[in-house]
Amino acid sequence: MRDSRSPNHTSPVVVHLRPLASPLPMGFLGLAGGTFVVAALQLEWLPPVQGHAVAIVLLAFVFPLQSAAAVLGFLCRDDVAATGMAVLAGTWLSLGFIMLSSPPGSTSKAVGLLLLLTAFALWVPIAAAGAGKLVASLVLVVASLRFAATGVWELSGAQSWKHTAGAVGLVLTAVAVYASFALVLEDQRQRPVLPTWRRGKGAAVLTGDWQSQTEHVTGEAGVRRHL
Template identity: 75%
Template sequence: MTGSIPPPSTPSTVVHLRPLASPLPVGFLALAGGTFVVAGLQLEWMPPTQGEAVALVLLAFVFPLQAAASVLGFLCRDGVTATGMAVLSGTWLSLALVMLAGPPGSTSKAVGLLLLLSALALWVPVTASGAAKPVASLVMALASLRFLTTGVHELSGAEAWKHTAGVVGLVLAAVALYASFALALEDQRRRPVLPTWRHGAGADAFTGDPPSRIGEVTGEAGVRNQL
């Protein structure tokens, strides 16, 4: 008696997804706090001797929140968000430590060079995100401009650049607050409440059907065998 040989089974991959809240609202709130207090120092709302207090705010409030947002971004499989938050947290931490070590009101060429590099590095998440998440991209682009103007001031010592950086910092604080509020409402209500102008993959990942939300997760970093 002849029997048929069953075809070999096709190997399958099972990926267990863990529900995590979006880290963007808390990361942008930390960014708003950091840029606002530094802008107050740059616009001379407080004396230069308050630089140590501003540095402590960056260490206690801004750095830990943005570092946590970066880690959660990787866990949420959003490398763009995680990269941006990592650059921001590391930059604020470096700025705070130098402010604590130096005399009040002083500038540092080392910090200036780091800020210029950070300004360029933030265009990695901006370019990668593009029009898919324009609100987040706008915040990162403004943060890049904020670091650029502050870096030029640190290198040149010119008061005009310091005041320009302070004004850009205030604009960034306002936009970051709006982005945090809009994204938090969107995450809580499961629908856009305030305009976030998501497009393409950004919109599909939030409002599309389940397959479009999950995407090709089996081919992503952490699931495939090589990065």
């Protein structure tokens, strides 16, 4: 990079990298907690009057974990994970406030539209991740299906869609918990313990040398001049 003080003088660029723990396990456990309590409500394991309690869980437990995961994801230079966590955090925050201020058991077309948008928006990080991070992509795919089914129920009021959304929510709970556990073990052991199905660049992050991990850092957002 050329030094601005002299048109003919060049100086090396020093970029300081701060190691951070992966925020994905935290974000996925937050997702598991949110989808599980909402699924319990949709499958009528909980009475409708518990809707306000579920809303508090979304606001006090799910949103903080996923919003923190989003911020840390950007700091870790993983815009795929950060974008997915940010979309989920905003969705749960909105859903929590709406549930808290609505009559128990009611539906909302505004919520339905938001959830359908979330279902489509999650395909942005899914497409960006591709086959490199299959376990994370799988979580986001199931989350997309879960929000899509819930959105259709909110728009139509059909009980069959409500129960379908609850069933997909339970699947999402299991997938998110598995992904969190597998990624924590992988980070601790520095190798896959449970299958995470990394491919290509996703697998190279565990085996590549320092040079290969940082050779493109000067061109990344936060280092280059413009986003």
